[in-house]
Amino acid sequence: MQRDDGFVYCYGNLYSLLLYWGLTTIRVRSPGRGGAVSNRWTVCYAQFARCFMIVCFMASVMTKLRDPEMFAVMFGHLSPVVKGIFTWECLSCSITYTEYCLSLDLHRERHMQLLAKMQEFDQSILVVFPHVQWNYQRARLKYWYGTMIVGFCFLAFSISLIFDTTRCTCGIPSTVLLAFTYSLLTSSVGLLGFVHIGIMDFLRVRLRLVQQLLHQLYQADESPEVRDRIAYLFGISKHCSFLLAELNGVFGFAAAAGIFYDFTIMTCFVYVICQKLLGREPWDLEYACMLLHVAMHTYKVVVTGTYGYLLQREKRNCMHLLSQYSQHFSDQDVARRQTEDFQHWRMHNRQGAMVGSTILLNTSTIYVVYNAMANYVIILVQLLFQQQQIKDRQLTSGKDVDIVGPMGPITHMD
Numbered sequence: 245m246q247r248d249d250g251f252v253y254c255y256g257n258l259y260s261l262l263l264y265w266g267l268t269t270i271r272v273r274s275p276g277r278g279g280a281v282s283n284r285w286t287v288c289y290a291q292f293a294r295c296f297m298i299v300c301f302m303a304s305v306m307t308k309l310r311d312p313e314m315f316a317v318m319f320g321h322l323s324p325v326v327k328g329i330f331t332w333e334c335l336s337c338s339i340t341y342t343e344y345c346l347s348l349d350l351h352r353e354r355h356m357q358l359l360a361k362m363q364e365f366d367q368s369i370l371v372v373f374p375h376v377q378w379n380y381q382r383a384r385l386k387y388w389y390g391t392m393i394v395g396f397c398f399l400a401f402s403i404s405l406i407f408d409t410t411r412c413t414c415g416i417p418s419t420v421l422l423a424f425t426y427s428l429l430t431s432s433v434g435l436l437g438f439v440h441i442g443i444m445d446f447l448r449v450r451l452r453l454v455q456q457l458l459h460q461l462y463q464a465d466e467s468p469e470v471r472d473r474i475a476y477l478f479g480i481s482k483h484c485s486f487l488l489a490e491l492n493g494v495f496g497f498a499a500a501a502g503i504f505y506d507f508t509i510m511t512c513f514v515y516v517i518c519q520k521l522l523g524r525e526p527w528d529l530e531y532a533c534m535l536l537h538v539a540m541h542t543y544k545v546v547v548t549g550t551y552g553y554l555l556q557r558e559k560r561n562c563m564h565l566l567s568q569y570s571q572h573f574s575d576q577d578v579a580r581r582q583t584e585d586f587q588h589w590r591m592h593n594r595q596g597a598m599v600g601s602t603i604l605l606n607t608s609t610i611y612v613v614y615n616a617m618a619n620y621v622i623i624l625v626q627l628l629f630q631q632q633q634i635k636d637r638q639l640t641s642g643k644d645v646d647i648v649g650p651m652g653p654i655t656h657m658d
Contacts, residue, residue, distance in 0.1 A: 249274040249275075249276075249363075250366050250378055250380045251272075251359075251362050251363045251365075251366070251446075252272060252273065252274050252363070253380050253384060254380055254383040254384045254387060254388070254442070254446075255272070255387060255388075255439070255442055255443075255446075256272050256273075257388050258387065258388065258391060258435070258438070258439050258442065259271075259272040259439070260272070261435060262432075262435065262436065262439065263286060263289070263290065264293070265293060265297075265428060265432045265435070266289075266290045266291070266292075266293030266294040266296075266297065266345065266432075267290075267341075267344055267345060267348060267432055267435070267436055268290065268348045268352075268355070269282045269286045269287045269290045269348075269349065269352065270282045270286065270352065270355060270356060270359070271286050272359060274363075275360075275363055275364070279359070279360050279363060280355075280356045280359040280360055280363075281356075282352055282356060290345075294341075294342075294345055297341070297425050297428055297429060298338055298341070298342070298429075300421055300424075300425045301334075301338065301421075301422065301425035301426060301429060302338070303421075304418045304419075304421040304422035304425065305334055305422065307415065307418040308410070308415065308418060308422065311414075311415065313414060314410070314414060314415050314418075317410070317411045318409060318410055318411060323519075325515075325519075325624075325627075325628075326516055326519070329512040329513075329515070329516060330409070332508070332512065333509065333512065336505055336508055336509070337426065337429045337430050337433065337505070338429060340433050340501055340502065340504075340505040341429045341432060341433060343497075343498070343501045344432070344433065344436055344498050344501065344502075347497045347498045347501070348494075348498065351493060351494045354490060354493055354494055355494045357490070358487065358490045358491065358494055361483075361487060361490075362443070362446065362487065365450065365483070365487075366378060369450075369453075369480065372473060372476050373457060373473070376453065383442075383445075383446075383449075387438070387442045387445075391435070391438050394434075394438075394540070394543070395431055395434070395435065397536075397540070398427075398430070398431050398434060398537075398540050399427045399431055401533050401536045401537055401540065402423070402426055402427040402430055402431070402533075402537070403423045403424075403427050404529065404533050405530065405533035405534065405537065406419065406422055406423035406426055406427075407419060407423060408528070408529045408530045408533060409530055410422070433502055433505055434502075434540070434544055436495075436498055436502065437499070437502045437544055437548060438544075439495075440491075440495045440498070440499055440548070441547060441548055441551050443491055443495070444491070444551045444552060444555045444597055445551055445554075445555075447484055447487060447488055447491070447555055448551070448554055448555045448558045450480070450484055451481070451484055451555075451558040451559050451561075451562045452558050452562075454477050454480055454481055454484075454562050454566075455558075455561060455562050455565055457473075457477060458474070458477060458562075458565050458566065459565075461473055461474050461477075462568075462572045466573060466576075471573075471576075471578070471579075474569060475582065477566070478566060478569075478582065478586060481562055481563065481566055482589065482593075484559070484562075485559070485593050485595050488555070488559070488595045488596070488597065489595045491597070492595065492597065492598040492601075496598050496599065496600055496601055497600060497601075499548070499598075499599050499600075499605070500599045500600035500603070502544075503545060503548070503599060503609070503613060506541040506544060506545050506613070507545075507613050507616065507617055509537065509538075509541055510538050510541050510542065510617055511617045511620045511621060511624075513534040513535075513537055513538050514538060514617065514621050515620075515621050515624045515625070516531070516534060517531055517534060517535060517538075518621065518624075518625050518628075519625075519628060522625070522628065522629075545609075545610060545613055545614075546610055548605065548609075549605060549606060549607050549608075549609045549610040550607065550610075551597075552596070552597040552604075552605030552606050552609065553605075553606040553607045555596070555597050556596045556597060556604070556606055559595075559596070563590055566583075566586060567583060567586065567587060567590070569582065569583045569586075570582075570583040570584075
């Protein structure tokens with residue numbers, strides 16, 4: 245199973261979760277069972293799951309807002325800025341989830357073609373290089389079990405945050421529904437991000453394999469078989485570049501929306517934590533859950549940028565090694581012409597992992613996100629200081645003049 249169906253073995257369960265949570269309408273299966281498919285049943289189920297989560301989430305929020313007792317308990321102790329932050333969180337998670345669904349539906353055919361080509365990729369390499377041993381167990385351990393552990397922690401933090409925020413035992417059904425739907429919405433945003441990371445790592449490992457095979461072939465004796473295998477590796481590297489372009493087309497907008505959501509949530513929650521610290525208020529479960537939320541979003545942004553950088557580095561090293569083909573077989577005109585053609589192709593194909601359609605995904609993306617977050621938090625904290633100074637001035641100005649008694653009528657001397 246592992247050798248014949250490696251992609252499904254490593255990422256099939258993650259795609260099943262994407263389907264169960266309504267993010268995509270594609271069911272990933274092995275090529276022997278028809279491969280990736282999207283039919284009316286998967287479409288109907290995905291639409292039902294989407295409507296269920298969004299409608300139930302909004303209904304539970306409106307229930308909390310319309311009930312005077314629950315509204316007073318939840319929002320009575322919060323400042324207007326924190327109320328705005330929670331309102332924005334409710335809107336942003338729903339909007340981001342909807343953007344994900346629409347983006348994946350728009351690129352459904354392209355997504356299915358990408359999955360089909362990736363499922364065929366390893367088998368095509370084994371035909372020419374049968375001695376290659378794929379370590380699928382390691383990839384499954386990292387992307388299935390690792391994602392489940394992170395997802396379980398995130399769900400626990402989200403549910404705890406909702407239950408602590410409500411601060412009321414009078415609306416248990418609406419609280420349970422709110423916590424359940426909020427956790428699914430926010431965790432689905434992270435799940436798609438980890439699927440994107442997994443596919444980037446899939447291409448990174450294959451580009452690294454091409455380099456290892458090239459090092460072996462460059463040291464081998466010259467023969468027609470060696471030349472044919474090197475020519476095949478030229479085609480494999482071009483195929484990886486094509487898959488990277490397709491990956492950007494399918495996940496580019498979703499990755500941008502996900503990173504923007506991470507940025508906004510981290511900015512808002514970090515401001516709330518700073519407000520807690522500046523006010524010298526005691527720590528409670530609500531702020532601890534916010535801090536854990538920030539840690540999870542931080543992990544996602546760092547891992548996404550890191551894997552984008554690693555993919556770009558492996559591709560650059562692979563292209564550089566292929567460009568040295570004519571140096572190892574300098575007596576052959578065929579090798580020189582093939583290298584020149586490859587250099588010409590390389591000039592017009594410099595794809596890298598993208599966020600959106602223009603921003604390159606690498607470690608600089610991490611710096612941009614956290615630099616912007618720090619700037620916005622500093623601005624919000626300055627506004628908080630100004631509000632505190634205004635309140636202090638109002639209190640002190642009221643104490644400057646004391647009225648000791650009622651003033652009598654004004655009399656005039658003749």
